[in-house]
Amino acid sequence: MGPIISLKNVYKSYGDKQVLKGINLDIYPGQVIGYIGPNGAGKSTTVKILCGLISDYEGEVFLKGINLKDDIIAAKSVIGYVPELAELYDVLTPAEFLGFMADLYNLDAAIAGERIIKMMSAFGLEGNIHQRMDTFSKGMKQKVLITSGLLHNPDIIILDEPLSGLDANSVIIIKELISKLSIEGKTIFYCSHMMDVVEKVSDRIVLIDDGVVVADGSFEELKQQQGNYSLEKIFSGLTAKNTVSNAAEQLMSAFD
Amino acid sequence: MNVINKFLLAVVLFPQSLYSRLGVNVLHLRSILTIKLVMDDRRPNTFQQMQRKKSEKPVASATLGTMVMSAVLGLVLLACFSVGKDYINHLTLHFSMYMILLSSILISDFTSVLIDVRDNYIILPKPVNDRTVVVARLLHILVHVCKLVLPMCLPGLVFMIFNTGIFGSLLYFILIGLITLFAIFLINALYILILRLTTPGGFQSVISYFQIFIAIVVYGGYQLGVRAIDSTALEDYDITTSRFIWILPSYWFAAAWNGLSTFNMQPSSIIAVALSLLTPFLSIWVVIKYFAPSFNQKLSLIAGSNAEAAPVQKGKKTISTTSAYASALARLFTKKGPEKMGFLFCWKMTARSKDFKMKVYPGVGYVLVYTIVMFLTSKKVSIASLQHNASQGKIVLLSIIYFSSFILLMAITQIAFSEKFKAAWIYFTTPIQSPGNLVRGALKAAMLKFYIPIIVLIAAPALYLMGLTVIPNLVLGLFNQLLICSLMGYVGPKYLPFSANQTIADKSGAFIRGLFTMAIPSAIALIHYFLYDYIWVVCIFAVLSITATWLVMDAIEKTSWGVVKTSYE
Numbered sequence: 001m002g003p004i005i006s007l008k009n010v011y012k013s014y015g016d017k018q019v020l021k022g023i024n025l026d027i028y029p030g031q032v033i034g035y036i037g038p039n040g041a042g043k044s045t046t047v048k049i050l051c052g053l054i055s056d057y058e059g060e061v062f063l064k065g066i067n068l069k070d071d072i073i074a075a076k077s078v079i080g081y082v083p084e085l086a087e088l089y090d091v092l093t094p095a096e097f098l099g100f101m102a103d104l105y106n107l108d109a110a111i112a113g114e115r116i117i118k119m120m121s122a123f124g125l126e127g128n129i130h131q132r133m134d135t136f137s138k139g140m141k142q143k144v145l146i147t148s149g150l151l152h153n154p155d156i157i158i159l160d161e162p163l164s165g166l167d168a169n170s171v172i173i174i175k176e177l178i179s180k181l182s183i184e185g186k187t188i189f190y191c192s193h194m195m196d197v198v199e200k201v202s203d204r205i206v207l208i209d210d211g212v213v214v215a216d217g218s219f220e221e222l223k224q225q226q227g228n229y230s231l232e233k234i235f236s237g238l239t240a241k242n243t244v245s246n247a248a249e250q251l252m253s254a255f256d
Numbered sequence: 257m258n259v260i261n262k263f264l265l266a267v268v269l270f271p272q273s274l275y276s277r278l279g280v281n282v283l284h285l286r287s288i289l290t291i292k293l294v295m296d297d298r299r300p301n302t303f304q305q306m307q308r309k310k311s312e313k314p315v316a317s318a319t320l321g322t323m324v325m326s327a328v329l330g331l332v333l334l335a336c337f338s339v340g341k342d343y344i345n346h347l348t349l350h351f352s353m354y355m356i357l358l359s360s361i362l363i364s365d366f367t368s369v370l371i372d373v374r375d376n377y378i379i380l381p382k383p384v385n386d387r388t389v390v391v392a393r394l395l396h397i398l399v400h401v402c403k404l405v406l407p408m409c410l411p412g413l414v415f416m417i418f419n420t421g422i423f424g425s426l427l428y429f430i431l432i433g434l435i436t437l438f439a440i441f442l443i444n445a446l447y448i449l450i451l452r453l454t455t456p457g458g459f460q461s462v463i464s465y466f467q468i469f470i471a472i473v474v475y476g477g478y479q480l481g482v483r484a485i486d487s488t489a490l491e492d493y494d495i496t497t498s499r500f501i502w503i504l505p506s507y508w509f510a511a512a513w514n515g516l517s518t519f520n521m522q523p524s525s526i527i528a529v530a531l532s533l534l535t536p537f538l539s540i541w542v543v544i545k546y547f548a549p550s551f552n553q554k555l556s557l558i559a560g561s562n563a564e565a566a567p568v569q570k571g572k573k574t575i576s577t578t579s580a581y582a583s584a585l586a587r588l589f590t591k592k593g594p595e596k597m598g599f600l601f602c603w604k605m606t607a608r609s610k611d612f613k614m615k616v617y618p619g620v621g622y623v624l625v626y627t628i629v630m631f632l633t634s635k636k637v638s639i640a641s642l643q644h645n646a647s648q649g650k651i652v653l654l655s656i657i658y659f660s661s662f663i664l665l666m667a668i669t670q671i672a673f674s675e676k677f678k679a680a681w682i683y684f685t686t687p688i689q690s691p692g693n694l695v696r697g698a699l700k701a702a703m704l705k706f707y708i709p710i711i712v713l714i715a716a717p718a719l720y721l722m723g724l725t726v727i728p729n730l731v732l733g734l735f736n737q738l739l740i741c742s743l744m745g746y747v748g749p750k751y752l753p754f755s756a757n758q759t760i761a762d763k764s765g766a767f768i769r770g771l772f773t774m775a776i777p778s779a780i781a782l783i784h785y786f787l788y789d790y791i792w793v794v795c796i797f798a799v800l801s802i803t804a805t806w807l808v809m810d811a812i813e814k815t816s817w818g819v820v821k822t823s824y825e
Contacts, residue, residue, distance in 0.1 A: 052380070053376065073383045073384075076383040076384075079381065081381040083378075083381075087377040088374070088378060089374060091295050091298040091299060092291065092294065096294065100290075103287035104284060105382060105383065
């Protein structure tokens with residue numbers, strides 16, 4: 001089976017600052033990709049390219065065999081995107097917001113309505129469907145956003161820090177959901193800073209730093225290459241250039 | 257969604273086949289517009305943002321509120337028809353006011369309503385084509401502008417029908433439409449200009465200054481408008497005698513109306529007609545051709561600036577930005593330790609908090625406008641009479657002094673509140689012995705910040721116009737202002753600076769505050785009025801006043817934790 005997401009020599013610059021310096025990635029159906037990297041490494045730029053938010057990149061990107069530059073609309077239809085920071089129109093109710101999302105995905109209103117109720121109930125939000133979201137907690141908004149990303153049953157799901165603000169029980173639900181989705185053959189592109197979660201949920205970890213892929217493989221493979229450490233250790237070993245351990249020492253020495 | 261939105265939606269969606277031929281997905285277009293209009297209805301509008309009482313009730317049918325307010329503004333604009341001797345004069349003023357009002361309203365709406373940066377995350381990743389998004393945005397702007405413009409020009413239209421007949425009013429309506437296009441161009445140009453001059457971060461604060469500006473202009477317009485109706489001096493005023501009038505675009509439109517409605521085609525009328533037809537279309541063409549492409553990019557910069565961390569400043573050392581002025585004042589007027597900290601904290605917060613500025617600056621503007629209007633419209637008061645007529649100078653001086661104490665009172669009431677009131681944990685987790693020092697420091701900062709400009713604004717003209725003999729009374733008046741404010745700080749509810757939630761503000765303080773803001777300054781002003789001519793008594797009272805202020809301030813310092821109120825639980 002061919003790759004479902006394929007990036008070939010992707011470059012992107014903002015002005016004279018090059019953010020992506022030749023990303024090559026082939027991702028296969030059913031994989032859960034943990035996409036990690038320090039701040040400013042180019043993670044969110046990659047996500048924006050995959051979602052079709054940025055179009056002036058160099059190189060080629062294919063989603064389910066569709067070149068993004070040829071048919072962005074068809075490509076967008078196969079993605080479910082859950083943005084970070086709980087970006088939603090919070091003066092709307094979940095029913096209105098999700099109904100709107102369904103419209104944009106050309107989903108039949110009756111089917112969408114049924115799905116919305118089922119999914120919101122599964123999250124324990126059935127009583128809040130007709131409440132305005134400006135009173136919602138961050139976790140509740142995040143649940144609505146996750147629902148909006150899954151509503152049209154996409155083949156590729158891009159999650160950008162999806163666990164922020166969720167309580168421990170909801171975290172368990174999302175983790176299980178991710179593994180169930182991948183069994184169904186869905187591809188999950190998981191961006192996060194939480195190494196312990198990435199370590200557990202993803203079956204392939206892609207680490208980028210300064211616009212290039214510096215490590216790529218399962219957690220086991222990474223351990224073989226980099227030594228038998230936690231992902232956190234491997235991450236800082238590859239990206240931090242010795243600053244992490246010194247920083248703590250310097251902090252302590254400030255008291256002297 | 258209410259009837260108005262439904263109606264406007266149906267109207268703009270009417271040419272469906274045209275849209276589909278343009279490559280627009282009509283179903284998507286309908287859902288985007290529907291959701292946008294529903295959201296407009298639930299968002300506090302420009303007018304409500306200013307005097308947001310923050311009721312817990314969710315905003316509904318804000319559209320209706322917007323339309324009613326626009327209609328009221330339209331009525332205020334009718335006052336222009338009482339200024340000047342003919343329709344050219346009336347309309348020049350009327351169109352100018354209309355243009356200023358509309359631009360200032362739209363300029364804040366553009367960021368808060370019409371261009372929602374969340375669209376980038378919510379709509380753009382969805383399989384919606386670009387044309388649909390662009391058309392949806394344009395139609396949304398159109399609907400929004402209609403909701404403002406139609407009610408606003410309605411009073412003028414009715415007025416024109418009654419006074420100039422159907423043809424005149426039709427011309428008026430068309431010209432208003434052209435002016436609206438021109439106003440949109442002005443806003444775009446202003447946006448580009450502001451973005452050139454400031455950082456994207458500074459942009460937001462420029463916009464909030466615009467909102468403050470609208471509030472003040474509307475208030476000033478109302479004050480002047482009401483008074484202008486019965487002043488005969490303005491009726492004979494003729495602005496058309498000056499050649500420089502051609503600089504004003506609103507004059508072109510007024511002259512065009514005049515030329516067309518009277519069929520009087522002098523060369524100047526023809527030029528005016530040509531200008532008023534060509535400029536709007538030319539400017540819209542400029543907007544589409546040159547501004548629009550960079551516009552979205554620039555706006556995403558505004559949004560992007562929040563997400564990215566502040567860049568490390570290279571080269572120059574990052575020094576504390578406390579101005580020398582503020583630290584000098586702090587050294588002079590506060591004790592070291594918590595009081596100084598409270599002073600500097602409050603000084604910086606009042607300068608940087610958008611919330612504070614939005615609440616206090618319009619009030620400052622109202623007082624200034626009121627004072628100016630009072631002075632301008634009173635027929636008896638003139639600069640000459642102030643110099644020679646002692647009793648008149650007395651009244652004007654005292655009313656200005658005691659009026660301006662409202663500015664201080666507003667400022668010191670507002671320093672208690674903040675949207676980020678939860679950050680007040682810093683007071684409760686740190687070992688502060690007595691909160692009184694902090695409260696006093698903050699109070700001093702808020703008072704001095706507005707007091708010093710007031711002194712300069714009042715003292716300089718007073719000394720110039722009324723001579724040195726005014727000094728004792730001036731000093732007493734200014735000291736009394738301090739006394740009123742510190743009393744207010746003492747008697748009112750005691751909050752730590754920026755620690756209270758405005759939404760659930762303590763109602764118990766409201767009565768005392770009301771009493772102080774109205775009764776106490778008036779009573780003190782009255783006493784001062786009777787003492788005015790007895791120089792020695794005035795001097796003694798000045799000493800008493802400053803001593804009393806001193807004592808009250810001392811008492812505030814003794815505030816204990818027990819009486820401090822807080823929304824922070």
